[in-house]
Amino acid sequence: MAIKSYANKAAYDAAVKPTIESQVSMIETTREIIVDGVNVITTSPAVGDLVMLDEANKIVFLKGGSWIQKAIIPTAWTHVGYVYLRMGRKVGVIDKNAADMKWLDVCQYAITAISSTTLAINLRMSPDYSVNTTVDVTLTSTNIDATSAAEISAAVAAKATAVGDTKAWWAYLADANGNKVDSDGTQIIIQCDECVDYRFYNVSATGCTIAHVTWGDMPESSAYWRGERGFYTNYWGVQNIARTKAWATNNGRVPSSNEPVGPQAGNSEPVRPSAFETSEYCADLRAAYKTYEEYLEKCYAVVCPQKYGCFSLPDGATMAKLYAQKTAPTKDGGTKYKFPALYYGYNRSYGVAGLDFGDWHLPDVLEGTLLMKDACINTLAPSITKMGTTAVNNSAHRWFATRYNVNYAWIFYGWNGALNTGRVLNAFRSQAVALLEID
Secondary structure, three states: OEEEEEOOHHHHHHOOOOOOOOEEEEEOOOOEEEEEOOOOEEOOOOOOOEEEEOOOOOEEEEOOHHHOOHHHOOOOOEEEEEEEEEEOOEEEEEEOOOEEEEOOOOEEEEEEEEOOOEEEEEEOOOOOOOOOEEEEEEOOOOOOOHHHHHHHHHHHHHHHHHHOOOOOEEEEEEOOOOOEOOOOOOEEEEEEOOOOOOOOOOOEEEOEEEEEOOOOOOOEOOOEEEOOOOEEEOOOEEOOHHHHHHHHHHHOEOOOOOOOOOOOOOOOOOEOHHHHHHOHHHHHHHHHOOOHHHHHHHHHEEOOOOOOHHHHOOOHHHHHHHHHOOEEEOOOOOEEEOOHHHHHHHOOOOOOOOOOOOOOEOOOHHHHHHHOOHHHHHHHHHHHHHHOOOOOOOOOOEEEEEEOOOOEEEEEEOOOOEEEEEEOOOEEEEOOEEEEEOO
């Protein structure tokens, strides 16, 4: 390790720092010691540090940011990702890879009883999802069996062709758990192998009992707690202040009466920065909060941690364990994962304990709130830039691991930096996280 001496800080700042080895510098005027590290291993990882596997497949942490020199990291080492969270002995790791995935990509409806051999089943098919498409079915019997399933499948497929819906519509006999069977089934599943419209859950029928069953027993919640003292809301909870401020510059409210101090009830949006700084109606806000950023933090930021609403749902690891590997048969004889974003978060392995299958998952709302904080993504950015992997930025919509309702799941909303919801048929940024425990 090189040791250098500089007459003053200006001389140090002007000097070219080494990129091959670490350097220790001393500033003569102040006797200050400065370490300029190159690929330094640390046993006390912090946000922004690299997570690596060395040549022996041992987990190694390298100090991040300016300390990284990618070109001289040993070629036998494997880059896993980055530290995004540190709590005591627990280290949150975000995988270096990311992709845009749908949250849901199959639609299923279960017939559990048949009362007539003449059925009229109302489904939503293209080209007009706003109205029911009625599928008329004539059955040989009222039995729930392979014959009835085949007759329903033929009728559903024929109707899809007739109205110009090119997706794979069909039906099959299933057991109580929804698994396709050849005999002794307890229900008939009508399925569309893709989810492409938000009205997919609409279904009704005469002559049989039918229900939308795509979600199974997966829980949902449509609220959380927001703000310094907090209000329960389902909208407008800031997760990234810089992004919200940028959005509010042109899209925030222009008040026409005095703005109250403190979190506002309901789903109101923040005022514009210009209004905060100059409006007569924001005088109380300026007196209470030194900056616009403090106003956003105190009045609109999502309280974290908390246990209300979506924060009370199963965590990301549990969601991965229970639902990420759920599959559905496809009409062409294959299978597909029902919840692609959840599966993407689960489907990671680096072959070592803590970073193997079952250790990774899509972030839950708590993990996502911590990830998207300004300080976290700003600290991650230099390391990600050095390594050349997909940025964790504040402008991309990002899936979280829990549902809002039949049609939406929770997201970081890149448009305005808030915790919000996205339609499950959309493809948003998905990225796996894991939690390591270190000595």
